[in-house]
Amino acid sequence: MVVLVTPDATHNGPPAYLSKNSMSSKSSLNVAEARQILFDALSPVTGWEAVPIRRALDRILFNDVVAPFDVPAHTNSAMDGYAVRIGDLSATDETRLSIVGTAFAGNAFSGLVGAGQAVRVMTGAVLPHGADTVVVQECVRVEDNAVFIPAGQEPGQNVRHAGEDLARGKPALAAGKRLGPADIGLLASLGIGEVMVRRCLRVAFFSTGDEIASLNRPLRPGEVYDSNRYTLYGILTRLGVDLIDMGVVRDDPAALEQALKEASEQADVILTSGGVSVGDADYVRELTARLGDVSFWKLNIKPGRPLAFGRIGKAWLFGLPGNPVAVMVTFYQIAADALLKMMGCDPLPDRVLFKVPCVSGIDKSPARREFPRGVLFSDDGVWKVQLAGSQGSGVLSSMSRANCFIVLPENGSAVAEGDLVDVQPFDGLI
Ligand code: AMP
Ligand code: MG
Numbered sequence: 001m002v003v004l005v006t007p008d009a010t011h012n013g014p015p016a017y018l019s020k021n022s023m024s025s026k027s028s029l030n031v032a033e034a035r036q037i038l039f040d041a042l043s044p045v046t047g048w049e050a051v052p053i054r055r056a057l058d059r060i061l062f063n064d065v066v067a068p069f070d071v072p073a074h075t076n077s078a079m080d081g082y083a084v085r086i087g088d089l090s091a092t093d094e095t096r097l098s099i100v101g102t103a104f105a106g107n108a109f110s111g112l113v114g115a116g117q118a119v120r121v122m123t124g125a126v127l128p129h130g131a132d133t134v135v136v137q138e139c140v141r142v143e144d145n146a147v148f149i150p151a152g153q154e155p156g157q158n159v160r161h162a163g164e165d166l167a168r169g170k171p172a173l174a175a176g177k178r179l180g181p182a183d184i185g186l187l188a189s190l191g192i193g194e195v196m197v198r199r200c201l202r203v204a205f206f207s208t209g210d211e212i213a214s215l216n217r218p219l220r221p222g223e224v225y226d227s228n229r230y231t232l233y234g235i236l237t238r239l240g241v242d243l244i245d246m247g248v249v250r251d252d253p254a255a256l257e258q259a260l261k262e263a264s265e266q267a268d269v270i271l272t273s274g275g276v277s278v279g280d281a282d283y284v285r286e287l288t289a290r291l292g293d294v295s296f297w298k299l300n301i302k303p304g305r306p307l308a309f310g311r312i313g314k315a316w317l318f319g320l321p322g323n324p325v326a327v328m329v330t331f332y333q334i335a336a337d338a339l340l341k342m343m344g345c346d347p348l349p350d351r352v353l354f355k356v357p358c359v360s361g362i363d364k365s366p367a368r369r370e371f372p373r374g375v376l377f378s379d380d381g382v383w384k385v386q387l388a389g390s391q392g393s394g395v396l397s398s399m400s401r402a403n404c405f406i407v408l409p410e411n412g413s414a415v416a417e418g419d420l421v422d423v424q425p426f427d428g429l430i
Contacts, residue, residue: 028297028298028299028300029297029298029299029300030299030300030301030368030369030410031299031300031301031333031334031369034297034299034307034309034334035334035337035338037309038309038334038335038337038338038341039337039338039341041309041316042316042338042341042342043341043342044198044341044342044343044344044346045198045199045201045268045342045343045344047198047199048062048196048197048198048199049196049197049199050194050195050196050197051194051195051197052193052194053184053187053188053192053193053194053195054184056179056183056184056187056195056197057179057180057181057184058178058179058180058238058239058240059178059179059197059198059200059240060176060177060178060179060197060198060343060344060345061173061174061175061176061177061178061179061183061195061196061197061198062175062195062196062197062198062344063175063196064171064173064174064175065171065172065173065187065190065192065195066169066170066171066172067166067167067168067169067170067171067172067190068168068190068191068192069168069190069191070162070163070166070167070168071163071165071166071189071190072160072161072162072163072164072165073162074126074127074162075126075127075159075160075161075162076105076124076125076126076127076159076160077103077121077122077123077124077125077127077134077158077159077160078123078134078158078159078160079123079134079136079137079158080121080122080123080136080137081120081121081134081135081136081137081140081158082097082099082118082119082120082121082134082135082137082140082147082149083103083109083113083118083119083120083121083127083128083131083133083134084097084113084118084131084132084133084134084135084149084153085113085115085117085130085131085132085133086132086133086153086155086156088115088116088117089149089151089153090151091151092151093151094141094148094149094150094151095148095149095151096146096147096148097116097117097118097146097147097148097149098116098117098118098145098146098147099117099118099119099120099142099145099146099147100113100114100117100118100119101119101120101128102119102120102121102122103119103120103121103122103125103126103127103128104122104125105122105123105124105125106124106125107125108125108126108128109121109125109126109128111128111129112128112129112130113128113129113130113131114130117130118131118135118147118149119131120147121134127159132155132156132159133153133154133155133156133157133158133159134157134158134159135147135149135153135157135158136158165189166186166189166190172186172187172190173186173187175346176344176345176346176347177345178340178343178345178349179195179197198343198344200240200241200242200343201241201242201268201269201339201342201343202241202242202244202266202267202268202269203236203241203242203243203244203267203268203269203270203271203339204244204246204262204263204266204267204269204270204271204315205229205232205233205236205243205244205245205246205270205271205272205273206229206245206246206247206248206249206259206263206271206272206273207226207228207229207247207248207249207272207273207274208248208249208250208251208256208272208273208274208275208283208284208322209248209250209251209274209275209281209322210250210251210252210281211223211224212224212225212226212248212274213225213226213248214226214247214248226248227324227396228273228274228320228322228324228327229245229247229248229273231324231327231328231396231399232271232273232327232331233245235328235331235332235336236271239336239339239340239343240343241269241339241343244263244266244267246259246262246263251275251281251282251283252283253283253286253287256275256283256284256287257287257291260272260287260288260291260312260317261291261312263312263315264291264292264312264313264314264315264317265313265315267315268314268315268316268342269315269316269317269318269339269342270312270315270316270317270318271317271318271320271331271335272284272308272317272318272319272320273320273321273322273327274320274321274322275319275322276296276306276307276308276319276320276321276322277305277306277321277322278306284308284319285308285319288308288310288312288317288319289310291312292310292311292312292313292317293310293311294308294309294310294311294312294317294319295308295309295310296308296319297309299330299334300367300368300369300410301329301330301333301368301369301370301371302365302368302369302370302371302393303321303323303325303326303329303371303392303393304321304323304325304326304327304329304330304333304371304393305321305326306319306321307319307320307321307330307334316342318334318335318338320335321393323393323394324393324394324395324396324399325373325392325393325394325395325396325398325399326393328399329371329405332405333371351424352424352425352428353407353422353423353424354422354423355420355421355422355423356376356383356384356385356420356421356423357382357384357385357418357419357420357421358374358384358385358386358406358415358417358418358419358420358421359379359384359385359386359417359418360386360387360417361414361415361416361417362387362406362408362414362415362421363414364408364412364413364414364415366413367410367411368410369407369408369409369410370407370408371405371406371407371408372387372388372391372405372406372408373387373388373389373391373398373399373401373402373404373405373406374386374387374388374402374403374404374405374406374423375387375388375401375402375403375404376403376404376423376425385404385406385421385423387406388401388402388403389401402426403425403426403427404423404424404425404426405423405424405426406421406422406423407421407422407423407424408421408422409422
């Protein structure tokens with residue numbers, strides 16, 4: 001396996017939106033503005049590696065793949081039936097043709113189909129010379145060595161042409177594609193067993209908070225178990241990045257500084273959760289501003305208001321809020337596409353958004369985008385959405401129960417029972 005990692009482009013000082021005097025930088029943003037700032041700031045990692053195609057699943061293709069030959073390589077039959085010459089067939093009556101041979105997939109008929117002749121063909125068999133059309137076996141009558149073809153056949157029916165799937169010399173997959181199951185199958189159909197993919201993004205992540213307990217000990221009074229590191233682990237694993245799990249860091253400036261420095265030396269991206277609001281123990285702000293360039297945003301969203309974005313050394317920092325639902329919402333709505341861009345994914349996937357009736361009313365504050373958690377369900381064949389229980393930003397069970405976000409736009413007002421709302425499903429096919 002070849003692994004080549006080239007250093008990423010050097011940066012020319014902090015961009016305008018990151019300032020040492022972070023509190024005075026742009027502070028209140030909507031989702032679109034925040035995403036735009038990220039996209040302008042971030043660029044893809046530049047290294048690549050060659051991997052066997054099975055390991056290329058969910059990786060980002062580094063270069064265009066050009067088809068080395070036609071797929072299918074030969075014009076062949078799409079059905080089990082009889083290969084015929086359309087010119088032989090009567091437009092109005094049944095036509096009798098004599099069967100002169102059989103073509104199997106992988107075992108072609110070597111002769112020529114002449115006037116008044118047919119060849120029995122199986123699906124995938126190379127179309128015999130002379131024939132141009134395949135008649136499915138279900139609609140013919142066979143007697144001795146003759147086949148009777150009813151009128152009404154279409155020229156060229158049931159024939160798959162060479163190169164109709166992938167044409168030789170044409171791009172089969174474009175650089176930037178995140179490879180799915182169909183893509184690795186397609187590479188296999190081209191006989192390609194190894195591809196160049198962008199190197200994995202390295203993401204260091206940790207939770208912050210004196211009250212946050214790791215799972216290996218009983219809870220003390222006032223503590224909560226660290227769930228954020230597990231939800232982030234799940235999301236990041238699915239995203240296909242290299243994880244550097246740095247555990248829980250206490251609300252202690254020295255410990256946080258140490259963790260941030262360590263993370264910035266190893267990772268392309270640092271993700272933290274908690275400590276970015278304005279409480280007395282929220283040190284992530286202060287420290288990142290001192291160690292690098294960072295700005296703190298009050299996003300016009302619910303849940304998930306505070307978010308830090310900046311840079312420490314070569315690593316980009318996303319300081320996510322602490323509340324378990326807010327972490328997931330800000331990650332999915334703001335950070336996920338930013339990370340995909342750094343991974344080299346281009347174009348970014350369109351997020352599915354469609355309208356369904358909501359079966360209950362939902363309160364909404366003006367001028368902010370809200371992401372209540374919903375359950376899409378089929379009501380006698382009509383898809384509808386209902387709220388997934390209590391909507392507090394710490395209520396992780398609402399995320400667990402939900403299968404979609406309900407997206408209430410900035411300029412929208414409260415939802416009444418039966419109103420159409422936008423929904424964004426969590427999952428597609430597996
Ligand atoms: P913070 O943003 O640090 O003020 O945290 C906001 C809320 O989220 C607090 O109630 C925290 O206890 C909670 N919280 C922060 N980090 C975590 C975590 N890793 N797991 C579960 N809850 C957390
Ligand atoms: Mg905290």
